[in-house]
Amino acid sequence: MTKILKGKSVANSLMKKISEKVKELKAKGVFPTLAIVRLGDNPQDISYERGAVKRAFQLGITVRQFVYDEKISQGELIEEIQRLNDDSHIHGVLIFRPLPGHINESEICSALSPAKDVDGITSGSMAGVFMDSDIGFPPCTAEACMEILDHYGYDLEGKRVLVMGRSLVIGKPAAMMAMRRNATVSVCHSRTSNEDLRKLGQNADIVIAAVGKACMIKSGWLGKGQVIIDVGINVKEDGSLCGDVDFDEVYEIASAITPVPGGVGSVTTAILMKHVAEAAEKQ
Numbered sequence: 012m013t014k015i016l017k018g019k020s021v022a023n024s025l026m027k028k029i030s031e032k033v034k035e036l037k038a039k040g041v042f043p044t045l046a047i048v049r050l051g052d053n054p055q056d057i058s059y060e061r062g063a064v065k066r067a068f069q070l071g072i073t074v075r076q077f078v079y080d081e082k083i084s085q086g087e088l089i090e091e092i093q094r095l096n097d098d099s100h101i102h103g104v105l106i107f108r109p110l111p112g113h114i115n116e117s118e119i120c121s122a123l124s125p126a127k128d129v130d131g132i133t134s135g136s137m138a139g140v141f142m143d144s145d146i147g148f149p150p151c152t153a154e155a156c157m158e159i160l161d162h163y164g165y166d167l168e169g170k171r172v173l174v175m176g177r178s179l180v181i182g183k184p185a186a187m188m189a190m191r192r193n194a195t196v197s198v199c200h201s202r203t204s205n206e207d208l209r210k211l212g213q214n215a216d217i218v219i220a221a222v223g224k225a226c227m228i229k230s231g232w233l234g235k236g237q238v239i240i241d242v243g244i245n246v247k248e249d250g251s252l253c254g255d256v257d258f259d260e261v262y263e264i265a266s267a268i269t270p271v272p273g274g275v276g277s278v279t280t281a282i283l284m285k286h287v288a289e290a291a292e293k294q
């Protein structure tokens with residue numbers, strides 16, 4: 012029987028711990044606050060925002076939503092971020108990405124104060140992930156993948172982990188974090204040949220799929236009895252969500268798989284709240 016790795020029970024056990032921390036902070040007069048910066052109204056951003064606002068409400072974390080026109084200039088956006096850096100009532104800042112094409116994303120990332128970087132976008136946070144140290148925060152989604160594997164008792168030691176995708180938000184940090192758990196890690200991307208994709212796919216014990224293509228990963232690419240972590244969040248025309256993995260097909264051969272929605276995404280929002288509480292504690 013294939014196990015469905017629901018995010019809810021992972022998130023619930025995280026929420027208990029975060030809730031205690033939030034209570035302690037409030038008793039000391041600190042009210043953990045997250046600022047969300049969104050440009051335009053990309054449905055994926057809105058989906059994340061909805062999840063985050065719901066979680067924050069459950070925990071008593073304050074969320075301040077800053078929504079700008081997607082035509083905002085580079086200079087104006089930097090000014091807004093500096094304002095958030097200087098506001099001592101804000102402990103964490105989440106900037107939705109990707110940003111529109113006219114914005115220089117790396118300049119925006121480095122404008123953010125490292126102490127408030129709850130989604131691991133500054134170079135300091137990235138260095139922390141690469142050096143196995145506790146500088147900054149890892150990107151929430153990559154941490155969510157590890158949290159799910161840990162929660163359901165999958166030990167990565169000596170396991171073959173295939174990470175599909177090499178973005179800075181997911182693929183690269185997830186690969187580093189799996190390596191830290193002593194997995195043997197392969198990373199593939201859009202220039203990996205189909206032949207190699209199939210070979211690596213069939214040989215893996217655990218697959219972390221983050222390619223950003225709805226239902227792209229079919230059962231023919233994979234082996235039997237694998238653990239599949241589907242990071243993809245694709246919004247269909249009718250507004251419903253689907254992953255990067257063809258769930259119905261892959262469910263038939265996997266030993267365990269995360270659903271979309273209700274999988275990695277729901278843990279990502281809980282990790283975000285954990286980071287906000289930790290940032291508030293440190294500041």
Ligand SMILES: NC(=O)C1=CN([C@@H]2O[C@H](COP(=O)(O)OP(=O)(O)OC[C@H]3O[C@@H](n4cnc5c(N)ncnc54)[C@H](OP(=O)(O)O)[C@@H]3O)[C@@H](O)[C@H]2O)C=CC1
Pocket residue numbers: 055152175176177178179180181182199200201202203221222223224242243244245255275276277279
């Ligand atoms: N669950 C959650 O909380 C979150 C989910 N997401 C979702 O995760 C997915 C990935 O996001 P993100 O990393 O930002 O996306 P990006 O588009 O930045 O990266 C996608 C990666 O997949 C690779 N890729 C694309 N096509 C193929 C292919 N045919 N074969 C192999 N590799 C391929 C790309 O390769 P190359 O580098 O060569 O272009 C790239 O490295 C999306 O569906 C996104 O919505 C995102 C954030 C949070």
Ligand SMILES: Nc1nc(=O)c2c([nH]1)NC[C@@H]1CN(c3ccc(C(=O)N[C@@H](CCC(=O)O)C(=O)O)cc3)C=[N+]21
Pocket residue numbers: 055056058059061062063105106107108109130151152180244271272273274275276277279280
């Ligand atoms: N800097 C940055 N970091 C991100 O991590 C990031 C981003 N930008 N831009 C947008 C994408 C998308 N994303 C989602 C995360 C969780 C849910 C989520 O909570 N989904 C719920 C459903 C929520 C709902 O729609 O009700 C679920 O999967 O169960 C959705 C989408 C993070 N992203």
